[in-house]
Amino acid sequence: MTDRDQPRHRPLAIWGAYGGMNIGDEAILVALVSLLRRRDLDPRSLIVQNEPDKEANRVYRRLGLQPISFRHPLRLFSALRHSDLVCGGGQLIDDRGGLGFPVGYTAVLTLINRMFGGRPIIFGIGAEPVLRRTTKWLVRTMYGRAHMAMVRDTPSERALTEAGFPAEKTAVGGDIALTLDDIESGTSSNDGQRLLLIPNRDTQRVGDLAATFDVIAATARQEGWQVTVMAHDRRNDYDAGELARMAEVLGTDDIEYVVPATLDAGLAHYRNADVVVSARMHPLLLSILHGVTPVAIPVVDKVRTLVADLSILSLQPSSGASNITAALAAARDGSLDHIEPILDARCTAIEKQLDLAAKMWTAEECRTPDLSEAK
Secondary structure, eight states, rough: OOOOSSOOOEEEEEEEEEESBBBBHHHHHHHHHHHHHTTTTEEEEEEESOOOOOHHHHHHHHHHHHEETOOOHHHHHHHHHEEEEEEEEEEEEEETTTEEEEEHHHHHHHHHHHTOOOOOOOEEEOOOOOOHHHHHHHOOOOOOGGSSSEEEEEEHHHHHHHOOOOOOGGGEEGGGGGGGGSOOOOOOOSSSOOEEEOOOOOOOBBOOOOOHHHHHHHHHHHHOEEEEEEOOOOOTTTTHHHHHHHHHHHHHSSEEOOOOOHHHHHHHHTTTOOOEESSSSHHHHHHTTTOOOEEEESHHHHHHHHHHHHHHHOOTTTOOOHHHHHHHHHHTTTTOTTHHHHHHHHHHHHHHHHHHHHHHHSSOOOOOOOOGGGO
């Protein structure tokens, strides 16, 4: 075999909304690393905006990843110079973050990786419509240097291409967290009345849902449910702060409040639930993966899309006690059989598109993947 016949080999650097603070993003990361390693690829570096805490660092090193934050520019440039970049997971296109995270940073990292001969891809992201000219320019000129983009749903595909990313390099797959390995199904309790409520505090995206979460928790408690309230995002400005507020309002005598330190600690609570209620997308998906029927509060587009695509039960933010009681009972007695074929198809699409990326990374001559092969 000549040198020219040898497969190209570069390690991979992963970039996204990681850092250990959000369970959904960490689920994406664990699933992504597993997908890459099953193809004999070599994810080594994890590029993060801020320095992870000790617990997150421990988890990342256990995954075989070296975290590199923006505080270490020389190490960051070295990783981008010697790796192929995977911009994977999380919502990496919207107008809310200004020119920093997510659009600005993702654009610059993609451009630098291409300048150093890397073959960057965008994989499994969500996108919202963008209106700002600067954001569109970054997506068109810098995101557009990626060799392919797999997005989680059709609205994300539309938002990405309308912002200027080439349509021929774009395809719908699914959320990478759907491919998580070794998920243990939950076991129903004797009375089927264990509620896992996952609130969120993000007024910029979802508005103020504090009263909604309070009513759901209070109604469930009054109806005899065992209520656990868990933070999906550990930051005090977000879900952890919402838990503190709820504990002050509702008390702690018969409601458990949990801020899990790791993904594994958070997943354990899904296994112990009979019903999950959330306005967030990833708790709904993680609930389904554990065989637990979710109830959505559809106040953001990505959750509305998920509700429509999977026919998930939902509650409006203004729902009263009687509607809440009925929704919890319907979820407790519900089935997920109709959802499994849809998720299987999405996982297959994710796998096929990553196969195309792997072929591109290892080929001596770089060719943009033909995404029609994965449809």
